[in-house]
Each structure stands twice: as C-alpha cells, then as structure tokens.
Amino acid sequence: DAGVTQSPTHLIKTRGQQVTLRCSPKSGHDTVSWYQQALGQGPQFIFQYYEEEERQRGNFPDRFSGHQFPNYSSELNVNALLLGDSALYLCASSGLAGTYNEQFFGPGTRLTVL
Amino acid sequence: AQSVTQLDSQVPVFEEAPVELRCNYSSSVSVYLFWYVQYPNQGLQLLLKYLSGSTLVKSINGFEAEFNKSQTSFHLRKPSVHISDTAEYFCAVSVRSATNKLIFGTGTLLAVQP
Numbered sequence: 001d002a003g004v005t006q007s008p009t010h011l012i013k014t015r016g017q018q019v020t021l022r023c024s025p026k027s028g029h030d031t032v033s034w035y036q037q038a039l040g041q042g043p044q045f046i047f048q049y050y051e052e053e054e055r056q057r058g059n060f061p062d063r064f065s066g067h068q069f070p071n072y073s074s075e076l077n078v079n080a081l082l083l084g085d086s087a088l089y090l091c092a093s094s095g096l097a098g099t100y101n102e103q104f105f106g107p108g109t110r111l112t113v114l
Numbered sequence: 115a116q117s118v119t120q121l122d123s124q125v126p127v128f129e130e131a132p133v134e135l136r137c138n139y140s141s142s143v144s145v146y147l148f149w150y151v152q153y154p155n156q157g158l159q160l161l162l163k164y165l166s167g168s169t170l171v172k173s174i175n176g177f178e179a180e181f182n183k184s185q186t187s188f189h190l191r192k193p194s195v196h197i198s199d200t201a202e203y204f205c206a207v208s209v210r211s212a213t214n215k216l217i218f219g220t221g222t223l224l225a226v227q228p
Binding site for chain 1: 118150156157158159160163204206213214215216217218219220221
C-alpha cells in the first residue's frame, strides 16, 4: 500500500501565476481533504471532496479550487498566486469504515511564491 | 466554531526526562481529539486519538494523553523522552458530524537535548 501520494514535492512560482497540485489517496479511500500549512503554523482546512463534489469548504478565497476524479484522486488549483500562498499543502484521505473516518496525510507539496 | 490552543510554542527538555505538551480546545458540541506529529520536512502522522470510552489513550511509542472534559484539555505526556522524539506536535479536534474536517492548534516544538 503506497499510502497518500502528492506531486510535485516542491514548486516555485511567481506572483500572479496559477498552480495545480495533485493527490492520490490511500487505497480504498474515497474522500480527499486539502490543508494549507504556513511556516510556523498548524494546518488550515481548505476543502474536502467526496463523490467528485466539494462537500465542505474552509475560509479560503475562490482563487482556491479543486477537483476529484472518478478514481478518487484530486487536484488543488490556486489562481493569481500571492506571496502569502507560500506554504506546505497537505492532502489527506479517508474512507467510510468505522465510527470515525481517520485521515491519512501525504508528505505535502512545498509551494514557494516569489 | 471550534478552536485549539497550544500555549507552548517550544518545549526544551533533556533526554530521559518527562514531558507534557498542553492542549486546550473550545467547542459547543462534542468533538474527537487527536495528537499528530510532524518530523522535519515530512507530513503529519497520527500519534493518538480519543473517540470515546476510556479518557486515557496511549500510543505504541510511550506517549499518552488524557481527555478532560471539564477542563476541555487533552494534554500529551511521556515519562521519558528520547532524542528521536524531537518533532513538531499538533493537537487537533474534529466535530462529530458527517465530515471529518480537522481543526489544528499552532503546534509545539519538542526539542530533546542530550
């Protein structure tokens, strides 16, 4: 089991550009959540996808958008990048089993905006 | 809304000494409680969780945490730390609802010194 995988590992962009980050969930998982972790901070919830639809969204602007594919993998898109978007972006997947759906995190994508 | 407070941004401790990392939360509804660990340049790993039942939960590597509902706390303790425990520790909550969105504290850096 490969666990949650994310690509790319690192990314450098300039202000105003657009970026796409990718996530493959753990085998058997159908729900993907995205978090932003700024330097020295705890992760902040961006949104969650289930059955190819956004199920819940955190306090992030519309510049942040996502998509989930039929194979449950997901993309995070950020438009019109700002310097403040520099952060570690974490993807987490979970399944339906049990009374609580534990989230498993990927290693993250480090985005630097210059 | 829910929030998590980790008052200690950094806790220095000598090897083999005991340690406590503090976590307090605020929520008007029932929550699940978690501790995650993040090693340098890595994603988050679940250390332990409280879902229900016994208020004292333990991890396989010697950490334990106790849920205290009256004090809305979930402090993490270890009786004897090792150099390898040096990492960032995040406390998190999740509302008992349809989604498993996590709300994190700002983290505590546990710095174990020889």
